[in-house]
Amino acid sequence: MTLGIDVVRAAPKVLLHDHLDGGLRPQTIAELAAGIGHELPVADPAGLGGWFAEAADSGSLERYLETFEHTVAVMQSAEALTRVARECVEDLAADGVVYAEIRYAPEQHVSAGLTLDEVVAAVQQGFDEASASGGIVVRQLLTAMRHQARSREIAELAVAWRDRGVAGFDIAGAEAGNPPTRHLDAFEYLQRENAHFTIHAGEAFGLPSIWQALQWCGADRLGHGVRIVDDITVHPDGTAELGRLAAYVRDKRIPLEMCPASNVQTGAADSIAEHPIGLLTRLGFRVTVNTDNRLMSNTSMSKEMHALCEAFDYGLADLRWFTINAMKSAFLPFDQRLALINDVIKPGYDKF
Incomplete structure (x- = not known):
């Protein structure tokens, strides 16, 4: 019998791949948009939530990306960023998440005059306010856009904030035509600074993207990484044969930040039941x-x-x-990871 959703909600969970601008409450978007005169496709908060899901589900990348135009538009002031960050953590805590790394691109929140530093500070304030009562630990991941030229600047920002709430760096955006190797100076800088980073790779684009992220750029984790299955041959008898890259990823225990529902929406998987997470977990x-x-x-x-x-x-x-896989893979100091596993996660599951 399938576990009930209430049991799943009560169990401790760890989240490594979640975009701040992709998780706003519809009510908040409506209120912030009204405050700045931004026109939304649907004014009613209940209808707005449906519009976002429908647009993202449409199979059209253009409509999917349009959804972010509206969320980013209302996240241009320090007050708005702090509110969105605070509500993000409140929502995760209510869902049983005990540790989360939340990513966003600071460069997308400066159109109203904020500096990159002020953007990070505003988000951190929201995280601090929401996590002050305990029950959840939250860190920022600062994302650079792979089609822009600010990755070194964002990498330096991540290092400057790493003892003040920023756990690491990420790079995102359209994979095709924007290989991570374009940003080698940022990754080499992070490596020299002993800093952690993940790279969106192997979502819409295949094995070359994953290979570059790991073997050229030195990524600690793979954002999505779902296309690693292209390097795995499953024989009729169910046995699997791993290619060199897939074997390397498994041997080195490189974490895969898998996002099943999102992958179905973007066409990286046909359904949850057919999502490669099943095979990769089995292997x-x-x-x-x-x-x-x-x-x-x-x-x-x-x-x-x-x-x-x-x-x-x-x-x-x-x-x-x-959950333990994710906590082991977090960009948190080892002793803190171990404490969350032994003091929070394992006892949380032992209750059932």
């Missing part, structure tokens, strides 16, 4: 479960995990495995 890859964009995918960590339970008959032991 023992370092798989983690994530939300990507909670608003656009109308999802949460509980919904993602519950959907996997329905599709693959996973139980609490599997969810515990995903």
Whole structure:
């Protein structure tokens, strides 16, 4: 029998791949938009939530990207950023998330005059306010856009803030035509600074993107990484043969930040039941479960995990495995990761 959604919600969860501008409450978007005179496609908050999910579900990349134009538009003041960040953490905590790394691109929030530093400070204030009461630990990941030329600047920003709430660096945006190797100076800088970073790779584009992220850029984790299955041959008898790159990823325990619902929306997988997460989990890859964009995918960590339970008959032991995988893979100091695993996650699962 499939685990109930209430049980999944009560279990401790760890989130490594979640975009701040992809997780706003519709009510908040409506209120912030009214305050700055930004026109929304639907004014009513309830209808607005439906519009976001429908546009993201349309199969059109243009409509999917249009959704972010509206969320980013209302995130241009320090007050708005702090509110969005605070509500993000409140929503995650209510969903049973005990540790989260939330990513966003500071360069997308400076059109009204904020400096990059002020953007990070505003987000951190929101995180601090929401996590002050305990129950959840949250860190920022600063994202650079791969089609822009500010990656070194954002990498330096991440290092400047690394003892003040920023755990690492990320690069995102259209993979095709924008290889991560264009930003080698940023990655080499981060490596010299002993800093952590993840790279969006192997979502819309295949194995070359993953290979570059790992072997040229030195990524600690792969954002999505779903196309690593292109290097795995499954024989008729069910046995699997790993190519050199897939074997390297598994051997080195490179974490895969998998986002099932999002992948179905963007066409990287046909359905949850057919999502490569099932095969990769069976083969023992370092798989983690994530939300990507909670608003656009109308999802949460509980919904993602519950959907996997329905599709693959996973139980609490599997969810515990995903959660410990993610905590092991977090960009948090080792002793703090260990404390969360031993003092929060394991006892949380032992209650059931």
